[in-house]
Amino acid sequence: MIRYVLKRLLFMIPTILLTSLIIYWAMDLAGGDVVGNMLPENATQEQRDALTEELGLNDPFVVRYARYMAGLVTGDMGVSYKTGKDVFKTFMERLPMTLALGGTALIVACIISIPLGIYTALNQNTWKDTTGMVFALFGVSMPNFWLGLMLMLIFAVKLNWLPSQGADGPKYLVLPALTVGLGLAALITRTTRSAMLDVIRQDYMTTAKAKGASHRRVIYYHGLKNAMIPIVTAIGMQFSLVMTGSALAEVVFSWPGIGRLVFESIDSRDIPMVTGSIILCCVLMSIINLIVDLIYAFLDPRIKAQYSNKG
């Protein structure tokens, strides 16, 4: 088990190397006026040249990338071209905002989707099932950021119940979290329903019923526990979607998280900020994926046995 975790952690090294190369190179190819974005409009050519030299932008790509990587291995991700602040620090300052948004969204999604999935499965092929599934199908079919705009239109513009822009207290979290959460809920509802339907037909469910367990116990203890594996898989696979969804919701609702940081940095060609942030996103994703895999092992002893055998 520990060997497995170590192996996965070690694999993060090539991931980081390749990601940094792809992003750094792409940002270099994208060109744009790096220096012009940093200096005031009326800057002279001398000032421009001086800054270009100072940033080392005259060096060939290989030299610049090597310099960047030399910093990276010592844990120095460089400073932002735009703000002059440390990349790692800036990312870490923004991270809690994205985690708050993503985390709340995930909780919202689970609260809606798991009961709804069970309910529709238990009422299979009735109007209740159909209604639930139509809701889920619409949910997976709409662009999430558009749902955000529509929620903003209804609850912020028309009804004026909630703020639409910024992050100034829990009230500001409601709309972005609902946006991301509802999109996720639609997906997880579908998975929960089909996982429950699989489980309901198993012999052990009949056995549980036959030995006199209550309906509740049969569904929640015998049923849901076994259905949890595909559900957790689905939730685990959605983490990249949580990232994407949050990033877009951050733009819609001006939420100061990582997504907006990355998009804005790409716009202003802030190469160290973009490369650093995307590498850190990768690390974050890899760790989350590892945790999800470990949760499976916890939920399903068969998977745990597999890890220990293979190491």
Place this chain on the structure above:
Amino acid sequence: MSEMSKAVSTENLNEYKGRSLAQETWRRLLKNKGAVVGMIFMVLLLILALSGDFLYDYDTEIIGMNMSEARLAPSAEHFFGTDQLGRDVFSRIVYGTRYSLIIGVGSVAVGLIVGLITGSLAGFYGGMWDQLVMRANDILYSIPNIMLAVVIVQVLGTSVLSLVIALSISSATSFAKITRAAVMTIRGQEYVESAYAMGLPTWKIILRHIIPNCLSPIIVQVTLAIGSNIIAASSLSFLGVGVPIPTPEWGTMLSDGRQFIRSEPWMCVFPGIAIMLTVLALNLMGDGLRDALDPKLKR
């Protein structure tokens, strides 16, 4: 007597032939109401996409400004209202159908080809190929798709083609995974071994015997991926790295209309509905196909 038995057996054979897997699937698909609705909608969209040029004049009606009619609310004359430059939102949505379809289908096609090749190599040969393809997949999987796509579009410049390329990458990884899994199960089957024994070259075995037998999950994924790529394309347009204005691409219209959401909400309500209905139709088809191709899963 022998003449007659021969006749009977050919008749039987014809009956078998009369219901090939494709026909059987089609028959089951037609029983699924959702899938039929989805297919009808997609056919209508296709007709709209093809007839846009006959219905409207691009220069005057689609991108031409008409400030005297700017920001009109939806009415009998302008079903979906007009935008800040006085262009009819309904006509623009109808004309814009083609872009979403081209981007969705194009990116999936590119992703499918790359995914099929890499996935079947990984599944068929295993070993080093498998490691190479799957690790590359893992790495691409851990970079948030949308960020990678934005970076790629920045490199290539904003255009329909750049969107297709940027979106095909995430499709390719999912197709590679599905193909690999399917190929690995089929690789060990007897008919593949016998094809080997007959001395067929490997590429022919992959193309003739393996890929046709793992088509079901791929067909389903194709339908669903077109939908999700249409959504992803609109997200990129929303971030300002999609199809440039004044092209009436739905995502671009949405992002263009966003600044008027307080006063003229129809400018971003209707393009969103267009995207949603298109993806909904594709999802209905995908779900229907999954049930039709694999009746065991039918619930």
